[in-house]
Amino acid sequence: MIVPAMTEWEVVRDAVKDFPALNRKMQRPMELLARRHKKGDRKAVLDEIHAYHAPTGNNWYVVLRYCKAGIQIFHFAWYRGRDGHLRAAYVRENGSTAFHFSYHVFVQYSTRFSPDVTAQERMRQFFLNNYMYVCHEVDPLADEREVITSVNQGWLFGVMDEEENLLYLTTFVDQGKFFPNQHRLEERLEFERSLGGLTPGQKAQVLAKLKETPQEEEWLRKAS
Numbered sequence: 001m002i003v004p005a006m007t008e009w010e011v012v013r014d015a016v017k018d019f020p021a022l023n024r025k026m027q028r029p030m031e032l033l034a035r036r037h038k039k040g041d042r043k044a045v046l047d048e049i050h051a052y053h054a055p056t057g058n059n060w061y062v063v064l065r066y067c068k069a070g071i072q073i074f075h076f077a078w079y080r081g082r083d084g085h086l087r088a089a090y091v092r093e094n095g096s097t098a099f100h101f102s103y104h105v106f107v108q109y110s111t112r113f114s115p116d117v118t119a120q121e122r123m124r125q126f127f128l129n130n131y132m133y134v135c136h137e138v139d140p141l142a143d144e145r146e147v148i149t150s151v152n153q154g155w156l157f158g159v160m161d162e163e164e165n166l167l168y169l170t171t172f173v174d175q176g177k178f179f180p181n182q183h184r185l186e187e188r189l190e191f192e193r194s195l196g197g198l199t200p201g202q203k204a205q206v207l208a209k210l211k212e213t214p215q216e217e218e219w220l221r222k223a224s
Helices: 008-039 103-112 119-129 180-195 200-210 214-223
Strands: 046-053 059-067 070-080 086-091 098-101 134-137 145-151 154-161 166-174
Touching: 008 046, 008 059, 008 070, 008 086, 008 098, 008 166, 046 119, 059 119, 070 119, 086 103, 086 119, 103 119, 103 166, 134 180, 145 166, 145 180
Parallel strands: 098 166
Antiparallel strands: 046 059, 059 070, 070 086, 086 098, 134 145, 145 154, 154 166
């Protein structure tokens, strides 16, 4: 069970143990979401978020996304630190890089979105609105690997720890606070993020159309 005294890496390591129970619990919601998609507009994107309290005592928010490309699942374990503030971890069953969200991420988010709801409801809204992401490394040659993570409503700033395979996300900045020179980068990151929800055929069509636009060669190079 995740306890306040744990380090971020220990939180992730403990959360991974819940995946067997999580998979069983989400099986029925996944089936219902797939059925709803098939009965409706096949081109639509449906998403929903489910709260889950695991047998270990850990708390989760699980986002299900269904589109033509199929089902996508995003698992967020949340907990309270020693100071009582909410924190969370995005964990993947395949062992890919995990994300840890500091309490400051949600504090900054509250100044722009959902200021009048509880901290837990704000976190739920944050995950439902910002589960799709793409990461941009500021300077791959720097000693400290600073990473910008683009989500639907803004950017998350953090530092990557390769040894722990963990991205520490420390703060959130909404798009309204971007500097003029950051908007061009956000356009590319938003484009890359959108590719993540496409079928291989749809992605190929989008990239083929961009080849007809010379000024987008850099986008193509980084997105392919």
